Amino acid sequence: MAEQATALQLLDWYGRERRTLPWRSDNPDPYRVWLSEVLLQQTTVATVKPRYQKFLERWPDVLALAAASLDDVLHEWQGLGYYARARNLHACAQKVVGDHGGRFPDTEDGLITLPGIGDYTAAAIAAIAFGQDTAPVDGNIIRVISRLDAMDDKMPAGKQRVKVRVSELAPPGRAGDFAQAMMDLGAGICTPKNPKCDRCPWVSECRATKQDDPALFPRKAAKKERPTRYGVVFWLTDGDGRVHLRRRAEKGLLGGMMEFPSTDWLEAQEDDATVAGQAPLPTTVWHALDGEVAHTFTHFHLRLQVWTGQTGESRNLDNGVWVHPSDLGSHALPTVMKKVVAVIPL
Ligand code: SF4
Known part of the structure:
Protein backbone atom coordinates (compact mmCIF):
# COMPACT_ATOMS: atom_id res chain seq x y z
CA MET A 1 0.00 0.00 0.00
CA ALA A 221 32.18 4.12 -8.90
CA ALA A 222 35.48 5.97 -9.41
CA LYS A 223 35.96 7.01 -13.03
CA LYS A 224 38.82 5.69 -15.13
CA GLU A 225 41.18 8.24 -16.69
CA ARG A 226 40.57 8.76 -20.42
CA PRO A 227 43.72 7.86 -22.37
CA THR A 228 45.15 10.06 -25.15
CA ARG A 229 45.73 8.69 -28.64
CA TYR A 230 47.76 10.20 -31.44
CA GLY A 231 47.65 10.08 -35.21
CA VAL A 232 48.28 11.94 -38.44
CA VAL A 233 45.56 12.91 -40.89
CA PHE A 234 46.40 13.41 -44.57
CA TRP A 235 44.93 16.36 -46.48
CA LEU A 236 45.73 15.18 -50.02
CA THR A 237 44.70 17.37 -52.95
CA ASP A 238 44.86 16.70 -56.68
CA GLY A 239 45.80 19.06 -59.52
CA ASP A 240 42.23 20.48 -59.53
CA GLY A 241 42.38 21.38 -55.83
CA ARG A 242 40.05 18.53 -54.85
CA VAL A 243 40.70 16.78 -51.56
CA HIS A 244 40.64 13.05 -50.99
CA LEU A 245 37.88 11.68 -48.74
CA ARG A 246 37.19 8.08 -47.88
CA ARG A 247 34.48 6.22 -46.04
CA ARG A 248 35.22 4.60 -42.71
CA ALA A 249 34.33 0.97 -42.12
CA GLU A 250 30.64 0.44 -41.29
CA LYS A 251 31.41 -1.03 -37.88
CA GLY A 252 33.21 0.75 -35.07
CA LEU A 253 33.88 4.35 -34.14
CA LEU A 254 32.35 6.87 -36.60
CA GLY A 255 31.29 3.87 -38.69
CA GLY A 256 30.18 4.71 -42.23
CA MET A 257 31.20 8.38 -41.92
CA MET A 258 33.47 10.14 -44.40
CA GLU A 259 36.97 11.12 -43.32
CA PHE A 260 40.31 12.31 -44.57
CA PRO A 261 42.64 9.31 -44.55
CA SER A 262 44.72 8.98 -41.43
CA THR A 263 47.14 6.71 -39.69
CA ASP A 264 45.88 4.43 -36.93
CA TRP A 265 45.16 6.30 -33.69
CA LEU A 266 47.68 4.91 -31.21
CA GLU A 267 48.82 5.63 -27.68
CA ALA A 268 52.11 7.10 -28.90
CA GLN A 269 52.95 9.19 -31.95
CA GLU A 270 54.69 7.21 -34.68
CA ASP A 271 57.88 8.42 -36.34
CA ASP A 272 57.67 10.29 -39.66
CA ALA A 273 58.83 7.35 -41.79
CA THR A 274 56.15 5.05 -40.33
CA VAL A 275 53.54 7.77 -40.80
CA ALA A 276 54.59 8.37 -44.41
CA GLY A 277 54.26 4.64 -45.06
CA GLN A 278 50.54 4.88 -44.20
CA ALA A 279 49.82 7.84 -46.48
CA PRO A 280 47.30 7.23 -49.28
CA LEU A 281 49.95 7.99 -51.96
CA PRO A 282 53.41 7.23 -50.59
CA THR A 283 55.20 9.21 -53.32
CA THR A 284 53.64 12.57 -52.42
CA VAL A 285 55.80 15.13 -50.60
CA TRP A 286 54.11 15.81 -47.30
CA HIS A 287 54.17 19.03 -45.30
CA ALA A 288 53.24 18.96 -41.58
CA LEU A 289 51.08 21.89 -40.48
CA ASP A 290 51.90 23.62 -37.21
CA GLY A 291 49.70 22.72 -34.26
CA GLU A 292 47.29 19.87 -33.72
CA VAL A 293 43.62 19.04 -33.93
CA ALA A 294 42.31 17.93 -30.53
CA HIS A 295 39.06 16.03 -30.05
CA THR A 296 37.58 14.02 -27.22
CA PHE A 297 35.60 10.85 -27.78
CA THR A 298 33.77 8.95 -25.04
CA HIS A 299 36.71 6.68 -24.29
CA PHE A 300 39.76 8.67 -25.30
CA HIS A 301 41.23 12.05 -26.20
CA LEU A 302 42.63 12.32 -29.72
CA ARG A 303 45.43 14.56 -30.94
CA LEU A 304 45.93 14.68 -34.69
CA GLN A 305 48.75 16.23 -36.66
CA VAL A 306 47.72 17.35 -40.13
CA TRP A 307 49.95 16.62 -43.13
CA THR A 308 49.15 18.25 -46.45
CA GLY A 309 50.28 17.01 -49.84
CA GLN A 310 49.45 17.39 -53.50
CA THR A 311 49.40 14.76 -56.20
CA GLY A 312 49.39 15.15 -59.96
CA GLU A 313 47.22 12.10 -60.40
CA SER A 314 43.66 11.77 -59.22
CA ARG A 315 43.19 8.07 -59.70
CA ASN A 316 40.53 6.62 -57.49
CA LEU A 317 42.03 5.46 -54.24
CA ASP A 318 40.44 2.64 -52.25
CA ASN A 319 36.96 3.42 -51.03
CA GLY A 320 37.40 7.15 -51.63
CA VAL A 321 36.28 10.17 -53.61
CA TRP A 322 37.82 13.49 -54.62
CA VAL A 323 35.81 16.47 -53.43
CA HIS A 324 36.25 20.19 -53.89
CA PRO A 325 36.62 21.80 -50.43
CA SER A 326 33.60 24.02 -51.12
CA ASP A 327 31.48 20.84 -51.51
CA LEU A 328 32.53 19.21 -48.24
CA GLY A 329 29.28 20.40 -46.62
CA SER A 330 27.32 17.86 -48.65
CA HIS A 331 29.22 14.96 -47.07
CA ALA A 332 28.58 13.45 -43.65
CA LEU A 333 31.77 14.59 -41.93
CA PRO A 334 32.12 13.89 -38.20
CA THR A 335 33.07 16.80 -35.93
CA VAL A 336 36.70 15.71 -35.65
CA MET A 337 37.06 15.94 -39.44
CA LYS A 338 35.37 19.36 -39.49
CA LYS A 339 38.07 20.45 -37.05
CA VAL A 340 40.66 19.26 -39.56
CA VAL A 341 39.05 21.36 -42.31
CA ALA A 342 39.15 24.37 -39.97
CA VAL A 343 42.97 24.30 -39.70
CA ILE A 344 43.60 24.01 -43.47
CA PRO A 345 44.65 27.33 -45.01
CA LEU A 346 42.09 27.42 -47.87
S1 SF4 B 1 16.16 14.39 -3.68
FE1 SF4 B 1 14.93 14.25 -5.51
S2 SF4 B 1 13.39 12.71 -5.04
FE2 SF4 B 1 14.26 13.39 -3.11
S3 SF4 B 1 12.91 15.05 -2.46
FE3 SF4 B 1 14.60 15.96 -3.51
S4 SF4 B 1 13.88 16.22 -5.59
FE4 SF4 B 1 12.52 14.72 -4.61
Whole structure:
Protein backbone atom coordinates (compact mmCIF):
# COMPACT_ATOMS: atom_id res chain seq x y z
CA MET A 1 0.00 0.00 0.00
CA ALA A 2 2.80 2.40 0.86
CA GLU A 3 4.25 1.76 -2.60
CA GLN A 4 0.91 2.47 -4.22
CA ALA A 5 0.58 5.80 -2.37
CA THR A 6 4.12 6.77 -3.33
CA ALA A 7 3.45 5.98 -6.99
CA LEU A 8 0.16 7.88 -7.02
CA GLN A 9 1.81 10.98 -5.54
CA LEU A 10 4.17 11.05 -8.48
CA LEU A 11 1.49 10.26 -11.06
CA ASP A 12 -0.75 13.03 -9.69
CA TRP A 13 2.13 15.44 -9.97
CA TYR A 14 2.81 14.22 -13.51
CA GLY A 15 -0.83 14.81 -14.43
CA ARG A 16 -0.45 18.46 -13.38
CA GLU A 17 3.13 19.28 -14.28
CA ARG A 18 4.26 17.06 -17.15
CA ARG A 19 6.31 18.59 -19.92
CA THR A 20 4.74 19.14 -23.31
CA LEU A 21 7.05 17.31 -25.71
CA PRO A 22 6.42 16.86 -29.43
CA TRP A 23 6.65 13.06 -29.26
CA ARG A 24 4.21 12.73 -26.37
CA SER A 25 0.60 11.90 -27.09
CA ASP A 26 -2.39 10.24 -25.43
CA ASN A 27 -2.29 7.81 -28.34
CA PRO A 28 1.44 7.21 -28.78
CA ASP A 29 2.79 6.14 -32.17
CA PRO A 30 5.57 3.51 -31.75
CA TYR A 31 7.60 5.02 -34.60
CA ARG A 32 7.60 8.45 -32.95
CA VAL A 33 8.33 7.05 -29.51
CA TRP A 34 11.22 5.01 -30.90
CA LEU A 35 12.60 7.93 -32.95
CA SER A 36 12.52 10.24 -29.94
CA GLU A 37 14.12 7.66 -27.64
CA VAL A 38 17.00 7.04 -30.07
CA LEU A 39 17.54 10.77 -30.59
CA LEU A 40 17.48 11.36 -26.82
CA GLN A 41 20.23 8.81 -26.12
CA GLN A 42 23.21 10.97 -25.02
CA THR A 43 21.48 14.19 -26.18
CA THR A 44 19.43 16.85 -24.36
CA VAL A 45 15.72 17.39 -24.88
CA ALA A 46 16.36 20.99 -26.02
CA THR A 47 18.70 19.78 -28.78
CA VAL A 48 16.45 16.92 -29.81
CA LYS A 49 13.16 18.85 -30.17
CA PRO A 50 13.95 20.66 -33.47
CA ARG A 51 15.94 17.70 -34.82
CA TYR A 52 13.07 15.32 -34.10
CA GLN A 53 10.71 17.60 -36.04
CA LYS A 54 13.12 17.66 -38.99
CA PHE A 55 13.48 13.87 -39.00
CA LEU A 56 9.73 13.51 -38.86
CA GLU A 57 9.12 15.98 -41.69
CA ARG A 58 11.64 14.17 -43.85
CA TRP A 59 10.68 10.60 -42.88
CA PRO A 60 7.15 10.63 -41.42
CA ASP A 61 6.97 6.89 -40.83
CA VAL A 62 9.14 3.81 -40.60
CA LEU A 63 8.55 2.92 -44.27
CA ALA A 64 9.94 6.27 -45.40
CA LEU A 65 12.98 6.00 -43.13
CA ALA A 66 13.72 2.44 -44.26
CA ALA A 67 13.65 3.61 -47.89
CA ALA A 68 16.11 6.48 -47.23
CA SER A 69 19.80 6.15 -48.09
CA LEU A 70 22.25 5.71 -45.20
CA ASP A 71 24.11 8.79 -46.42
CA ASP A 72 20.98 10.93 -46.13
CA VAL A 73 20.36 9.66 -42.60
CA LEU A 74 23.98 10.28 -41.56
CA HIS A 75 23.78 13.74 -43.07
CA GLU A 76 20.59 14.59 -41.19
CA TRP A 77 22.28 13.27 -38.05
CA GLN A 78 25.22 15.68 -38.24
CA GLY A 79 26.01 17.41 -34.96
CA LEU A 80 24.21 14.81 -32.83
CA GLY A 81 27.38 12.72 -32.31
CA TYR A 82 27.68 8.97 -31.69
CA TYR A 83 27.06 8.13 -35.34
CA ALA A 84 26.57 4.44 -34.62
CA ARG A 85 23.14 5.53 -33.42
CA ALA A 86 22.31 6.92 -36.87
CA ARG A 87 23.45 3.74 -38.59
CA ASN A 88 21.42 1.67 -36.14
CA LEU A 89 18.42 3.94 -36.64
CA HIS A 90 18.50 3.22 -40.35
CA ALA A 91 19.20 -0.52 -39.89
CA CYS A 92 16.38 -0.77 -37.34
CA ALA A 93 13.87 0.88 -39.70
CA GLN A 94 14.89 -1.55 -42.44
CA LYS A 95 14.52 -4.52 -40.10
CA VAL A 96 11.09 -3.40 -38.88
CA VAL A 97 9.97 -3.13 -42.51
CA GLY A 98 11.81 -6.22 -43.79
CA ASP A 99 11.18 -8.63 -40.91
CA HIS A 100 8.12 -7.27 -39.10
CA GLY A 101 5.88 -5.95 -41.89
CA GLY A 102 6.50 -2.33 -40.90
CA ARG A 103 5.21 -2.73 -37.32
CA PHE A 104 7.44 -2.51 -34.28
CA PRO A 105 7.31 -5.57 -32.01
CA ASP A 106 5.13 -4.74 -29.00
CA THR A 107 7.17 -6.48 -26.29
CA GLU A 108 10.46 -5.69 -24.57
CA ASP A 109 11.89 -9.04 -25.72
CA GLY A 110 10.91 -8.39 -29.33
CA LEU A 111 12.14 -4.81 -29.35
CA ILE A 112 15.55 -5.66 -27.92
CA THR A 113 16.34 -7.81 -30.97
CA LEU A 114 16.35 -4.67 -33.17
CA PRO A 115 19.55 -2.72 -33.99
CA GLY A 116 20.32 0.13 -31.60
CA ILE A 117 17.66 -0.86 -29.06
CA GLY A 118 19.19 -1.75 -25.70
CA ASP A 119 17.61 -2.58 -22.34
CA TYR A 120 16.45 0.92 -21.56
CA THR A 121 15.04 1.78 -24.99
CA ALA A 122 13.23 -1.56 -25.32
CA ALA A 123 11.60 -1.12 -21.92
CA ALA A 124 10.74 2.54 -22.60
CA ILE A 125 9.10 1.82 -25.98
CA ALA A 126 7.24 -1.21 -24.60
CA ALA A 127 5.90 0.85 -21.68
CA ILE A 128 5.18 4.15 -23.45
CA ALA A 129 4.03 2.99 -26.88
CA PHE A 130 2.46 -0.37 -26.02
CA GLY A 131 1.36 -0.01 -22.38
CA GLN A 132 3.46 -2.98 -21.22
CA ASP A 133 4.43 -3.27 -17.54
CA THR A 134 8.18 -2.83 -17.99
CA ALA A 135 10.73 -0.86 -15.98
CA PRO A 136 12.95 1.40 -18.09
CA VAL A 137 15.98 2.71 -16.20
CA ASP A 138 17.96 5.69 -17.51
CA GLY A 139 20.17 8.25 -15.79
CA ASN A 140 17.25 10.37 -14.58
CA ILE A 141 15.45 7.36 -13.17
CA ILE A 142 18.59 6.07 -11.44
CA ARG A 143 19.07 9.46 -9.81
CA VAL A 144 15.46 9.80 -8.64
CA ILE A 145 15.10 6.24 -7.31
CA SER A 146 18.53 6.10 -5.68
CA ARG A 147 17.66 9.33 -3.84
CA LEU A 148 14.17 8.19 -2.89
CA ASP A 149 15.68 5.15 -1.15
CA ALA A 150 19.12 6.66 -0.33
CA MET A 151 20.66 3.62 -2.05
CA ASP A 152 24.29 3.00 -1.25
CA ASP A 153 24.84 0.82 -4.34
CA LYS A 154 27.50 2.21 -6.65
CA MET A 155 26.24 3.02 -10.14
CA PRO A 156 26.08 1.68 -12.77
CA ALA A 157 26.50 -1.66 -10.94
CA GLY A 158 23.42 -0.95 -8.83
CA LYS A 159 21.19 -0.40 -11.85
CA GLN A 160 19.47 -3.76 -11.47
CA ARG A 161 18.32 -2.83 -7.97
CA VAL A 162 16.85 0.38 -9.34
CA LYS A 163 15.02 -1.65 -11.99
CA VAL A 164 13.53 -3.96 -9.38
CA ARG A 165 12.44 -0.96 -7.32
CA VAL A 166 10.78 0.69 -10.34
CA SER A 167 8.89 -2.57 -11.01
CA GLU A 168 7.66 -2.60 -7.40
CA LEU A 169 6.52 1.01 -7.55
CA ALA A 170 4.93 1.32 -11.01
CA PRO A 171 1.19 0.58 -10.86
CA PRO A 172 0.03 -2.11 -13.34
CA GLY A 173 -0.94 -0.52 -16.65
CA ARG A 174 0.77 2.80 -15.81
CA ALA A 175 4.43 1.90 -16.42
CA GLY A 176 4.71 4.34 -19.34
CA ASP A 177 3.33 7.29 -17.39
CA PHE A 178 5.35 6.32 -14.33
CA ALA A 179 8.59 6.21 -16.34
CA GLN A 180 7.86 9.54 -18.01
CA ALA A 181 6.94 11.05 -14.65
CA MET A 182 10.33 10.02 -13.23
CA MET A 183 12.06 11.40 -16.33
CA ASP A 184 10.28 14.74 -15.86
CA LEU A 185 11.03 14.78 -12.15
CA GLY A 186 14.69 14.06 -12.86
CA ALA A 187 14.89 16.69 -15.58
CA GLY A 188 13.24 19.58 -13.74
CA ILE A 189 13.11 18.93 -9.98
CA CYS A 190 15.45 16.13 -8.93
CA THR A 191 18.34 17.59 -10.88
CA PRO A 192 21.95 16.39 -10.46
CA LYS A 193 22.90 19.54 -8.53
CA ASN A 194 20.64 21.58 -6.25
CA PRO A 195 17.48 19.46 -6.48
CA LYS A 196 14.32 21.49 -5.77
CA CYS A 197 13.06 19.21 -3.02
CA ASP A 198 10.54 21.77 -1.77
CA ARG A 199 8.66 21.32 -5.08
CA CYS A 200 8.97 17.53 -5.19
CA PRO A 201 5.93 15.25 -4.75
CA TRP A 202 8.19 12.75 -2.96
CA VAL A 203 9.72 15.12 -0.44
CA SER A 204 8.09 13.45 2.56
CA GLU A 205 9.19 9.93 1.45
CA CYS A 206 12.65 10.74 0.18
CA ARG A 207 15.42 9.30 2.32
CA ALA A 208 18.21 11.25 0.64
CA THR A 209 16.52 14.51 1.57
CA LYS A 210 16.19 13.36 5.16
CA GLN A 211 19.96 12.81 5.16
CA ASP A 212 20.38 16.46 4.09
CA ASP A 213 22.54 16.06 0.99
CA PRO A 214 20.62 14.43 -1.87
CA ALA A 215 23.36 15.37 -4.35
CA LEU A 216 25.48 12.58 -2.81
CA PHE A 217 23.19 10.13 -4.67
CA PRO A 218 23.50 8.19 -6.88
CA ARG A 219 26.79 6.86 -5.51
CA LYS A 220 29.25 6.44 -8.32
CA ALA A 221 32.18 4.12 -8.90
CA ALA A 222 35.48 5.97 -9.41
CA LYS A 223 35.96 7.01 -13.03
CA LYS A 224 38.82 5.69 -15.13
CA GLU A 225 41.18 8.24 -16.69
CA ARG A 226 40.57 8.76 -20.42
CA PRO A 227 43.72 7.86 -22.37
CA THR A 228 45.15 10.06 -25.15
CA ARG A 229 45.73 8.69 -28.64
CA TYR A 230 47.76 10.20 -31.44
CA GLY A 231 47.65 10.08 -35.21
CA VAL A 232 48.28 11.94 -38.44
CA VAL A 233 45.56 12.91 -40.89
CA PHE A 234 46.40 13.41 -44.57
CA TRP A 235 44.93 16.36 -46.48
CA LEU A 236 45.73 15.18 -50.02
CA THR A 237 44.70 17.37 -52.95
CA ASP A 238 44.86 16.70 -56.68
CA GLY A 239 45.80 19.06 -59.52
CA ASP A 240 42.23 20.48 -59.53
CA GLY A 241 42.38 21.38 -55.83
CA ARG A 242 40.05 18.53 -54.85
CA VAL A 243 40.70 16.78 -51.56
CA HIS A 244 40.64 13.05 -50.99
CA LEU A 245 37.88 11.68 -48.74
CA ARG A 246 37.19 8.08 -47.88
CA ARG A 247 34.48 6.22 -46.04
CA ARG A 248 35.22 4.60 -42.71
CA ALA A 249 34.33 0.97 -42.12
CA GLU A 250 30.64 0.44 -41.29
CA LYS A 251 31.41 -1.03 -37.88
CA GLY A 252 33.21 0.75 -35.07
CA LEU A 253 33.88 4.35 -34.14
CA LEU A 254 32.35 6.87 -36.60
CA GLY A 255 31.29 3.87 -38.69
CA GLY A 256 30.18 4.71 -42.23
CA MET A 257 31.20 8.38 -41.92
CA MET A 258 33.47 10.14 -44.40
CA GLU A 259 36.97 11.12 -43.32
CA PHE A 260 40.31 12.31 -44.57
CA PRO A 261 42.64 9.31 -44.55
CA SER A 262 44.72 8.98 -41.43
CA THR A 263 47.14 6.71 -39.69
CA ASP A 264 45.88 4.43 -36.93
CA TRP A 265 45.16 6.30 -33.69
CA LEU A 266 47.68 4.91 -31.21
CA GLU A 267 48.82 5.63 -27.68
CA ALA A 268 52.11 7.10 -28.90
CA GLN A 269 52.95 9.19 -31.95
CA GLU A 270 54.69 7.21 -34.68
CA ASP A 271 57.88 8.42 -36.34
CA ASP A 272 57.67 10.29 -39.66
CA ALA A 273 58.83 7.35 -41.79
CA THR A 274 56.15 5.05 -40.33
CA VAL A 275 53.54 7.77 -40.80
CA ALA A 276 54.59 8.37 -44.41
CA GLY A 277 54.26 4.64 -45.06
CA GLN A 278 50.54 4.88 -44.20
CA ALA A 279 49.82 7.84 -46.48
CA PRO A 280 47.30 7.23 -49.28
CA LEU A 281 49.95 7.99 -51.96
CA PRO A 282 53.41 7.23 -50.59
CA THR A 283 55.20 9.21 -53.32
CA THR A 284 53.64 12.57 -52.42
CA VAL A 285 55.80 15.13 -50.60
CA TRP A 286 54.11 15.81 -47.30
CA HIS A 287 54.17 19.03 -45.30
CA ALA A 288 53.24 18.96 -41.58
CA LEU A 289 51.08 21.89 -40.48
CA ASP A 290 51.90 23.62 -37.21
CA GLY A 291 49.70 22.72 -34.26
CA GLU A 292 47.29 19.87 -33.72
CA VAL A 293 43.62 19.04 -33.93
CA ALA A 294 42.31 17.93 -30.53
CA HIS A 295 39.06 16.03 -30.05
CA THR A 296 37.58 14.02 -27.22
CA PHE A 297 35.60 10.85 -27.78
CA THR A 298 33.77 8.95 -25.04
CA HIS A 299 36.71 6.68 -24.29
CA PHE A 300 39.76 8.67 -25.30
CA HIS A 301 41.23 12.05 -26.20
CA LEU A 302 42.63 12.32 -29.72
CA ARG A 303 45.43 14.56 -30.94
CA LEU A 304 45.93 14.68 -34.69
CA GLN A 305 48.75 16.23 -36.66
CA VAL A 306 47.72 17.35 -40.13
CA TRP A 307 49.95 16.62 -43.13
CA THR A 308 49.15 18.25 -46.45
CA GLY A 309 50.28 17.01 -49.84
CA GLN A 310 49.45 17.39 -53.50
CA THR A 311 49.40 14.76 -56.20
CA GLY A 312 49.39 15.15 -59.96
CA GLU A 313 47.22 12.10 -60.40
CA SER A 314 43.66 11.77 -59.22
CA ARG A 315 43.19 8.07 -59.70
CA ASN A 316 40.53 6.62 -57.49
CA LEU A 317 42.03 5.46 -54.24
CA ASP A 318 40.44 2.64 -52.25
CA ASN A 319 36.96 3.42 -51.03
CA GLY A 320 37.40 7.15 -51.63
CA VAL A 321 36.28 10.17 -53.61
CA TRP A 322 37.82 13.49 -54.62
CA VAL A 323 35.81 16.47 -53.43
CA HIS A 324 36.25 20.19 -53.89
CA PRO A 325 36.62 21.80 -50.43
CA SER A 326 33.60 24.02 -51.12
CA ASP A 327 31.48 20.84 -51.51
CA LEU A 328 32.53 19.21 -48.24
CA GLY A 329 29.28 20.40 -46.62
CA SER A 330 27.32 17.86 -48.65
CA HIS A 331 29.22 14.96 -47.07
CA ALA A 332 28.58 13.45 -43.65
CA LEU A 333 31.77 14.59 -41.93
CA PRO A 334 32.12 13.89 -38.20
CA THR A 335 33.07 16.80 -35.93
CA VAL A 336 36.70 15.71 -35.65
CA MET A 337 37.06 15.94 -39.44
CA LYS A 338 35.37 19.36 -39.49
CA LYS A 339 38.07 20.45 -37.05
CA VAL A 340 40.66 19.26 -39.56
CA VAL A 341 39.05 21.36 -42.31
CA ALA A 342 39.15 24.37 -39.97
CA VAL A 343 42.97 24.30 -39.70
CA ILE A 344 43.60 24.01 -43.47
CA PRO A 345 44.65 27.33 -45.01
CA LEU A 346 42.09 27.42 -47.87
S1 SF4 B 1 12.91 15.05 -2.46
FE1 SF4 B 1 14.60 15.96 -3.51
S2 SF4 B 1 16.16 14.39 -3.68
FE2 SF4 B 1 14.26 13.39 -3.11
S3 SF4 B 1 13.39 12.71 -5.04
FE3 SF4 B 1 12.52 14.72 -4.61
S4 SF4 B 1 13.88 16.22 -5.59
FE4 SF4 B 1 14.93 14.25 -5.51
